[in-house]
Amino acid sequence: MTTSEDSEEAEVDGRGLPVFDTEQEFQDFLERKFEENEYTAIQEVSPHRSNYRADLLLMHDEFGRIGLELKRLTGGSDAGKAHQQIVRQ
Numbered sequence: 001m002t003t004s005e006d007s008e009e010a011e012v013d014g015r016g017l018p019v020f021d022t023e024q025e026f027q028d029f030l031e032r033k034f035e036e037n038e039y040t041a042i043q044e045v046s047p048h049r050s051n052y053r054a055d056l057l058l059m060h061d062e063f064g065r066i067g068l069e070l071k072r073l074t075g076g077s078d079a080g081k082a083h084q085q086i087v088r089q
Contacts (some may be wrong), residue, residue, distance in 0.1 A: 003035070010025070027055055043057075069082075
């Protein structure tokens with residue numbers, strides 16, 4: 001991810017969409033954006049005594065709790081693997 005010293009914005013592609021080199025950069029970016037919009041955002045949350053975890057847990061006074069599973073996709077097979085990971089859990 002390319003950032004300037006004054007900005008935490010992600011590099012964008014030709015369509016204006018943010019570009020990330022890693023899933024962690026994507027999580028960090030989303031955490032900042034949600035927190036700018038009155039959410040509490042926590043990365044890598046596991047419920048008590050659970051083997052599962054959410055990449056990002058969002059909490060909002062109006063919308064409640066939302067768990068996100070994030071995937072950095074580099075091709076169609078990545079999307080298929082991500083789908084299977086979610087379905088198996």
